[in-house]
Amino acid sequence: MSYQLKQIYCRPWTLNGLSLKLIESHYENNYGGAMRRLNALTEELAATDFEKAPGHVINGLKREELIALNSTLLHELYFACLGGEGHITPGMSAALARDFGSYQKWKAQFRGMACALGGGSGWVLLSYVPRDGRLINQYASDHSQGIAGAIPILAIDMYEHAYHIDFGANAPAYVDTFFRNLDWSAVEGRLEDATQVAPPRPLIQKEFGDLPGLGVEEVREMMREGKPVQLVDARPRHFVSRQQDIADGATWRDPERVQEWMGELSKTDPVIVYCAYGFHVGCKTAITLRDAGFDASYMKVGHSGWRAAGAPTKMFK
Numbered sequence: 001m002s003y004q005l006k007q008i009y010c011r012p013w014t015l016n017g018l019s020l021k022l023i024e025s026h027y028e029n030n031y032g033g034a035m036r037r038l039n040a041l042t043e044e045l046a047a048t049d050f051e052k053a054p055g056h057v058i059n060g061l062k063r064e065e066l067i068a069l070n071s072t073l074l075h076e077l078y079f080a081c082l083g084g085e086g087h088i089t090p091g092m093s094a095a096l097a098r099d100f101g102s103y104q105k106w107k108a109q110f111r112g113m114a115c116a117l118g119g120g121s122g123w124v125l126l127s128y129v130p131r132d133g134r135l136i137n138q139y140a141s142d143h144s145q146g147i148a149g150a151i152p153i154l155a156i157d158m159y160e161h162a163y164h165i166d167f168g169a170n171a172p173a174y175v176d177t178f179f180r181n182l183d184w185s186a187v188e189g190r191l192e193d194a195t196q197v198a199p200p201r202p203l204i205q206k207e208f209g210d211l212p213g214l215g216v217e218e219v220r221e222m223m224r225e226g227k228p229v230q231l232v233d234a235r236p237r238h239f240v241s242r243q244q245d246i247a248d249g250a251t252w253r254d255p256e257r258v259q260e261w262m263g264e265l266s267k268t269d270p271v272i273v274y275c276a277y278g279f280h281v282g283c284k285t286a287i288t289l290r291d292a293g294f295d296a297s298y299m300k301v302g303h304s305g306w307r308a309a310g311a312p313t314k315m316f317k
């Protein structure tokens with residue numbers, strides 16, 4: 001199955017300050033060239049015996065396939081960014097203000113990144129990351145550095161073939177011309193589509209129902225704010241003796257003997273329980289405390305997550 005060429009998305013004769021010669025050369029030689037390479041590689045890969053081919057042959061073909069495929073995808077996105085009049089839409093202005101402070105701050109960052117590639121090569125992309133529901137400017141060299149799971153919605157090509165015919169080595173003039181031709185309503189449409197993509201599926205522990213779980217960041221924020229948090233380390237005894245450290249601010253309690261120590265806790269202040277990794281022990285202990293009338297929740301990431309976040313620990317005696 002071969003990849004199909006797409007029509008150039010923008011109307012080249014309507015562009016302001018980007019010549020037909022430049023755009024035609026870019027579409028035919030660079031986009032078309034990547035597509036031709038991609039199809040040749042696809043055929044070669046189909047004929048490759050992956051059980052017998054040497055590693056360097058497999059690596060080479062798959063690396064070139066990645067570069068060629070990403071080059072076609074990014075060029076299609078690039079041409080789809082052009083053809084507008086450069087006027088930011090209210091929706092994009094709000095999205096950029098949320099994630100960068102303001103449209104101007106975003107533009108300064110994106111423009112700076114693009115100009116920094118002048119004389120070099122690469123892409124600058126504005127991408128949406130479903131995991132966090134936010135936009136980020138990223139740099140991509142060799143057509144192949146993409147944030148895993150992110151969706152690029154705006155791309156500027158900073159390879160010299162994208163501007164040399166019209167601008168020589170004057171990369172900043174090209175970047176400013178690109179901004180003048182940006183089709184922001186198309187960018188906004190792509191953002192709308194990108195936000196429909198679901199974030200990675202969360203870990204669900206069905207057996208614990210809707211037990212409230214907190215992230216390590218939330219717990220630390222509560223402690224920083226001076227809230228009267230009762231942080232309980234409920235790792236099984238053998239975990240504690242093996243690891244020898246405990247979250248600063250936590251008290252270790254044996255999860256096997258919860259009935260014995262729960263009376264020492266306050267019922268008015270929140271109790272946050274954690275175990276080794278955030279699975280059964282912490283959840284069960286938190287449920288036992290909730291059933292006994294405590295305002296208890298569990299810290300989802302456990303002791304391991306506390307350490308992974310670089311939060312302070314102390315020696316456990």
Ligand SMILES: [Fe+2]
Pocket residue numbers: 026030031075157159161162
């Ligand atoms: Fe290009």
